[in-house]
Amino acid sequence: MPIPAAPRSSSRELLRDNVYTSLRDAIVDGTLAPGERLRDSDIEAWLGVSRTPIREAVQRLERAGLVVSLPGRSTTVAPVDATSTGNAQQIAAAMHELAGRLAAPLVSDDAIAELERANADFAAAIAAGDTDAALRHDDRFHDVIVGACGNAMVAEVLELTTPLLRRVERLRFGSFAARDSVTQHETIIRAIRARDAEATARASRDNWLALGLSADSADAAGA
Structure with missing residues (x-):
């Protein structure tokens, strides 16, 4: 995953929403392309957050049809069909x-x-x-x-x-x-x-x- 040049900060009380919004916007604007693999470690480095809010955000993105998760294997940006x-x-x-x-x-x-x-x-x-x-x-x-x-x-x-x-x-x-x-x-x-x-x-x-x-x-x- 290409990490954007400027890190994004998240306030504690809105952490989960901010992680979700950052990932959602990156998918919508094409920064994260269809088929691209999302790795927790890359997202941690980008947003400076722990894995818990990342996983919660990914679950929301999956419900929205923006990512595809294969348990124990990988999470990728969903194709546009x-x-x-x-x-x-x-x-x-x-x-x-x-x-x-x-x-x-x-x-x-x-x-x-x-x-x-x-x-x-x-x-x-x-x-x-x-x-x-x-x-x-x-x-x-x-x-x-x-x-x-x-x-x-x-x-x-x-x-x-x-x-x-x-x-x-x-x-x-x-x-x-x-x-x-x-x-x-x-x-x-x-x-x-x-x-x-x-x-x-x-x-x-x-x-x-x-x-x-x-x-x-x-x-x-x-x-």
Whole structure:
């Protein structure tokens, strides 16, 4: 495993979450490639933590479909395949549909303003070809709605499914096809401003189903 140049520190109270986040982000951004072996000793050297939080983080990553563990043998970064990507996309679309339906009558004017700012920043990142910023502002946009929906289980399910999709989404957000997402976000904002729960739900679902996460995209991400 290639160890990043800059060590990352973890506070004691958030140790497990930080180890998980560091490994998850390294897999999503391609630092840790599909098929790459994860060794406890390498991760210890990188993050400066003991094996217990590493193993707990790996278990969470396995549940999210990002690593494959063979007990007593090895742990590797999971390949990107069309079936798992498609399954995750369906679940994510359903969760965002539910979040939109629940949030529409509850979301505040300040939250709607934040949706507009997040989408403007998303559009600027796409125009600049900054894929990392685009993904960050897309998360920011959808987090407003998920946070306003009042159902904590939606966020818990999305924590499992979204990282798997992000590996493939990096290809889309680095292309002109991502501009469609800006328009789709605008449709969501109009629906939620009108407090139209069904229109918000439908637009949120369609946004995630329109990502273009095809078998070809999955194969390219796994290459």
